[in-house]
Amino acid sequence: MLSRTSQYALRSVLFIAENSHARRKVGVGEVAKALDIPKYYLAKILRKLAVGGLIRSSKGPGGGYYLDSEDFEHALIAIIEIVDGPDSLKKCALGLNTCSSEHPCPIHFYIGPFRDSLLQSLSEITVGDALQQLKEENVFIANLLTADEKKKENGRPDERH
Amino acid sequence: MLSRTSQYALRSVLFIAENSHARRKVGVGEVAKALDIPKYYLAKILRKLAVGGLIRSSKGPGGGYYLDSEDFEHALIAIIEIVDGPDSLKKCALGLNTCSSEHPCPIHFYIGPFRDSLLQSLSEITVGDALQQLKEENVFIANLLTADEKKKENGRPDERH
DNA sequence: TTATTAAAGGACTGAGAAGTCTTTTTTTTG
DNA sequence: CAAAAAAAAGACTTCTCAGTCCTTTAATAA
Known part of the structure; x- marks a missing residue:
């Protein structure tokens, strides 16, 4: 449904939302470990999100990523658009670039309503809303x-991140 | 939304449905040219569909792909499942493999209903239904x-397929 | 002001999906 | 039976997304 990158992005933003504020920032390593996302790959995604204005970052000791109060107002779809590009969810289900209501593909009117509702939801739900859920x-x-992974986790501290 | 492969598959099945019957079969080249799909790649997809029992094929002169009357009763989702594997549309929107109604991700109850309705539709719509649309x-x-492509199309007969 | 910390930036690698090509098998028809 | 037509099969290439690693920049704190 969503690319792995936007899945990582959504989860990370929520994690940062939950665990940071202007005086308590979280580092890439912390997010990567908590969510089991490859650290250096995540770093790229977070940079995109920061450049896109969805999260904040600061360098140096005590630095990291965090959300400002306004950042909670962003819709989830903004996150997806930043990392996957705009319209990534708006394409014709059959991949036709000339598909429209005037010139529809055979499943246009079957699929369209769901796609539109989904898009509508993702445009309405804010980071704050999702964070409420998470709590x-x-x-x-x-x-x-x-069970297996728990065993490992205890036996040998996780060195992946 | 759907993989390119399943988009190709859906379009091809509908094309074959529209243009074939037991005595008038269509070849890979014909489908590929009509739908602008890479010929040899399409050949693989059609083979999968034939092995999966969604379309029929016969070799030799006059051979090709076609649909039998029963084949019109297959749901569109069967096509997607054959080429992309089952459950490709059922995964958690955030990619969590332990997501469920008992243990949901923060957007589970926002997204779930649309995903379910979509899945329901794709399970109900048959090849025959979609063919009706196409007509x-x-x-x-x-x-x-x-306009550009039309010019090319006239100037130099298409040799890609 | 120097050392340290953490993000920023960029080069590189790997895996899987998509696409290409050649050979083999099956079927039909003259 | 021989030739031709078409799918079947499989090896190979290419491209994109995901993942890794190393160097640079900026900020903090001793």
């Missing part, structure tokens, strides 16, 4: 560890 | 040519 009991943003 | 005025399955 609920049993709502999460990282994969659960399997 | 409507102004419903199409190939990209329109731009």
